[in-house]
Structure formats: structure tokens, C-alpha cells
Amino acid sequence: SMSNNYKGPTEDFAMVVPVPVVLQEEQVKTLPPGVFDKIDALSAPRLVEYWEKDPCAPDYAERRRLGSAKGGARPSAAPKRKADEDYGVTVEAQFTVGEYTVVILSAKEATGLDQWLRDNKYQIPAGADAALAPYIQEGMKFFVAKVDIEKVKRDAEGTVVLSPLRFDFESPELRLPVRLGLLNANGKQDLIVYTLHPSSRFEVANYPNVFIPTNIEVLDEVRERFGSFYTALFDKTLALSDGKAIVTEYSWQAGKCDPCPVPPLQDSDLFTLGGDVLIGGGRGPAQLAVPGAPGRPPRPMRRRRPSGPFFGSGSSWVLTRLHTRYSKDTLSEDLVFKPAPPVVGGRARWDGTSMENPGEVKRDGQNNFQGRYIIRHYWEGPVACDDPRWDRWGGPGGQGKPGNKASAATGLGSAKRTPIALEKIVRSKLDSHGLPGLPIPGKGKRK
Structure with a gap:
């Protein structure tokens, strides 16, 4: 598609x-015009926001959690x-x-x-x-x-809106032709690739693969220009590989997300994007070779032939998002894709603290990787106890549980570039990108 x-x-x-x-x-x-909008919003880098709780207040939520854990x-x-x-x-x-x-x-x-x-x-x-x-x-x-x-259809401004196209065929390799697209490119152009697979994330086989730095804390001002911040971080990440890398921005079960900027993919979405052909009894042979885990031979997946449409189960499929910005000097070959081991990164615990360090990506048994960026409002009120408990987070004013809403940086394929000094707005230290980090407010009174 x-x-x-x-x-x-x-x-x-x-x-x-x-x-x-x-x-x-x-x-x-x-395909329906909005089909890629949903995938874009679901897999796009997301911005979350937390408020620190009073370090002297009892943590009833934690007590309840621990109590329940015990139980043309x-x-x-x-x-x-x-x-x-x-x-x-x-x-x-x-x-x-x-x-x-x-x-x-x-x-x-x-x-x-x-x-x-x-x-x-x-x-x-x-x-x-x-x-x-x-x-x-x-x-x-x-x-x-x-x-x-x-x-053709036109939007409110009269611009032509072309329908997305989907075509299906069987091939021994998963390959995306990009060389012809360079002929009419006016400068650099963005390419965002999504893959959906029953069990694997994907990466490219013939170019370097890198991950976007995630679990990065940023200043409050990023809220108003999140898209510009992210494109600056993305461009810096790409520049570290001489512009020739493919950046993994997302790899997660398609039917889940945490946090969720939009609802996750449903079985009907999977059907629209090709599930009807792959597992719904479409044309072609009765068996289709599905790439197995790295180092293992492909495993055959028998097509079902129900009397009516079969949408498959989207909850376990893996959605991968790959992104690059290229010219004829940086991307001269078609992209060839291969399955890759599952990874995690950019996750949060129930209390709003990060599960991985800034920029950390780890191998795991499942795919839970996303670009996650955090605005934290540190406690600036009085500390009226001898044993304050810092780093507990909630919603606005520190009340309730950390919010599960997130802002997504969508439309990155056509985002405008504006100068951003990352070292002035990124609080987390990120050695790989030469970012020294910024001090935490009130650090002198925090122990």
C-alpha cells in the first residue's frame, strides 16, 4: 500500500x-483516504506530560496497587x-x-x-x-x-487529494523501489515505511539501521513546537550516520499502545491493508511463506478459505515504522527488508517513571519500542517532612494517576524544518548526540 x-x-x-x-x-x-492517517498517528513520536506529587503526601494509590498485587x-x-x-x-x-x-x-x-x-x-x-x-x-x-x-477529490483548499493505492503480489523478497522517485525530487524527500507482520518487526538489509533516541526529557516549551523539535532530533540522528541510515521510530503490537494517541488498529484495519489477501482466502496458492525469526527458515502459513471475509487478529501483529530522509547521494539502492529481533524502549512504569534510560534500546521477547518524549513538572512547593519521597508522578497538580493521553507528531513526511538548538531544550543527557543535559529544578533540596 x-x-x-x-x-x-x-x-x-x-x-x-x-x-x-x-x-x-x-x-x-x-484505499480510504484516512487509512494512513491512523497508522501515522498510532506510530508517530509521542509527547507525554507528568506533574510531580507532593513528596510528603501519602501514596494511597501505591498502597492500593500493592494490596491488589497480593491478591489525469x-x-x-x-x-x-x-x-x-x-x-x-x-x-x-x-x-x-x-x-x-x-x-x-x-x-x-x-x-x-x-x-x-x-x-x-x-x-x-x-x-x-x-x-x-x-x-x-x-x-x-x-x-x-x-x-x-x-x-479526483480536492480538499478545502482545492488541493488534489489522491487515493492511497494497494496492490498485492508474491515475491521471495520484501523490497521497495525508490530509485525512480529520485528523478523528480526537489532536494531531499522523506520516506516513511510501515510493515505489518504476524510476529516480527522489520529493518533494512542493505543500509545501516539506527533507533531514534527515546525516553528523552524535554523542557515545557517543546509542547508548542513538538514537531519542530522532533524533526531536529531526527535530522541529528540521521546526520550521525552520514544521512545513509534508516531510522526505526516504532515497533509494537498493532492492537496495543501505551500511551495511545489514537485507538490501536482493529481487525478491520488489518483487512483494509491486505489481511484479506494474506489470511482471508484471497487469490494465489494455498500456502504463503512467512519470514521466521532471524536465523530460522521461513515458515509456511496456510491461508484460510472461509465462506465470508476473515479479518484476522490484529492484536498480535507487529507494526514497524521506518523513516529516512534521502537524496540521490544518500540512497542509491532500493530498500530490501528483513525480519529483526524484538526490542523494547520508550516505555513507562505505572507511576510515570521511565522503564529504560534515555536513548536505551534493549532486546526482549516482545516488541515494545516507541519514540517517547517527556515534559516533567517538578515539585516546587514546600517540603514539610523529614523523609520526602521524590519522583512520584500524576496528572495536573500531581493529582491522580499519570495521564495516558499523548500528543503525536504527525505529518512528519512533509514537516517544515526550523532551526532548533537541542542542547537548550533537552533535559536528558544524551552522549550519542552530544547533548549535555540540563539541571533538574530544585535539585539542591532533592535527596
Whole structure:
């Protein structure tokens, strides 16, 4: 499934995606516009806020807890086959889905395919033949789409909103073609990849993998510019790997979250994103090889063939979010993905304290990793006891349990960059990023 941002006249839109097989109409679908918005909000970096309790107040909540623990254009006529053959191009399939007019092409050589696309009024950038050539040599096919102007939808500002596309096929590797996207890139561009798998998180096999620093305490002012803060932290993380790394931002069971900016994925979401094909009795062979744990061979997963739709169980599936910001100088190869061991990081205990140190990522038996950033309001009132108990957190004013609401930094794929001095707003010490940390308010009276 893919969602693209496009700026420019709708009639100039053209999408060319290499695919390993000839796709038929039933394998290509448009998705509801908001399907990626939910995944974005669920997996996005989140900001939480805690207030320190009176260090001299009895902790009734802890007592209760311990007590209980004890118990486009219109479609035109298809070109004549003889003309296609003159280019070395074959139209393998053609159909319409949503606002897209789609053709599936195979080609003998890149120059002919480039010229065929231009002569058939596809607006492609200069130099496309050089980018197409490696895919043709591998025997790849090409998913090519135009947009029907009369079918597109526009937002409140009149901007064209293209439907997300989903197409399914079987392949021995999980690979994302990115080289063609560099041809019309105006500077650096963001790429956010989500994977859903019954048991594994994923990382890339052919580029460095890094984790976004998490469980980082920040100053109160970050609340008003959380997105700008995060993009600065992300850019710094990427720069430490010369801009060539893929950053893991999230890896968690899709049906759970803690804290939850939005409700977790439901079985119906899994169905929309391809669960109907994978486990719902879609077309294809009865068995599908599912990658196993690292070091183990793939295990076959038998497709169920119920009489009606089967949505699967999304609660145990793992949602992974990978993010990079790239140019032709930093990302010259397609991304190849592989399953990776489960990790944890960015978690909190029941009382609002962090389970892992700032920036810490650990191997574990399950995936519980997220980008979590914390605003703490330290106790500044009187200390009227001989044995104060610090570092107990609650909601506003220190009352009740720590809130489970979180603000998510969404829309990072198109976020604007603004200068941020991280060393002035990050309270946690983070040696990997050269951040010395900032003092805790009232530290002199805290023991």
C-alpha cells in the first residue's frame, strides 16, 4: 500500500512503479483516504506530560496497587500492438481503479520504454531511461498510472487529494523501489515505511539501521513546537550516520499502545491493508511463506478459505515504522527488508517513571519500542517532612494517576524544518548526540 504527495497540475501526474509480476485488476485497489492517517498517528513520536506529587503526601494509590498485587486524462484508445512492439514494449494489462488509469508494461530496453511513456503523454522527468534500465535487466514489470481529472477529490483548499493505492503480489523478497522517485525530487524527500507482520518487526538489509533516541526529557516549551523539535532530533540522528541510515521510530503490537494517541488498529484495519489477501482466502496458492525469526527458515502459513471475509487478529501483529530522509547521494539502492529481533524502549512504569534510560534500546521477547518524549513538572512547593519521597508522578497538580493521553507528531513526511538548538531544550543527557543535559529544578533540596 502506498500514499503519495504530489504537487503540480493533475494532468501532469504520472506514477511508474517497478513490480515483479504482471498485476491484474483484482490485485489493485484504492484505499480510504484516512487509512494512513491512523497508522501515522498510532506510530508517530509521542509527547507525554507528568506533574510531580507532593513528596510528603501519602501514596494511597501505591498502597492500593500493592494490596491488589497480593491478591489525469480520460483513458485514450490503447495503442496498436505493432506500435508497442516497435518500442520493445508490451502492454500486459490495462484497467481503471478509482481515479487511476493503469497499464502494466514489460519492456526489452530502457530507451524504448522511456520513449513509449513520452509518446503516450506520460509526464516523466529527463533521465528516466537510466533509472529504468536496472529494473528491465532484472525482468521487472512496470505499474504505470495516470489520473482522471474528473474523478479526483480536492480538499478545502482545492488541493488534489489522491487515493492511497494497494496492490498485492508474491515475491521471495520484501523490497521497495525508490530509485525512480529520485528523478523528480526537489532536494531531499522523506520516506516513511510501515510493515505489518504476524510476529516480527522489520529493518533494512542493505543500509545501516539506527533507533531514534527515546525516553528523552524535554523542557515545557517543546509542547508548542513538538514537531519542530522532533524533526531536529531526527535530522541529528540521521546526520550521525552520514544521512545513509534508516531510522526505526516504532515497533509494537498493532492492537496495543501505551500511551495511545489514537485507538490501536482493529481487525478491520488489518483487512483494509491486505489481511484479506494474506489470511482471508484471497487469490494465489494455498500456502504463503512467512519470514521466521532471524536465523530460522521461513515458515509456511496456510491461508484460510472461509465462506465470508476473515479479518484476522490484529492484536498480535507487529507494526514497524521506518523513516529516512534521502537524496540521490544518500540512497542509491532500493530498500530490501528483513525480519529483526524484538526490542523494547520508550516505555513507562505505572507511576510515570521511565522503564529504560534515555536513548536505551534493549532486546526482549516482545516488541515494545516507541519514540517517547517527556515534559516533567517538578515539585516546587514546600517540603514539610523529614523523609520526602521524590519522583512520584500524576496528572495536573500531581493529582491522580499519570495521564495516558499523548500528543503525536504527525505529518512528519512533509514537516517544515526550523532551526532548533537541542542542547537548550533537552533535559536528558544524551552522549550519542552530544547533548549535555540540563539541571533538574530544585535539585539542591532533592535527596
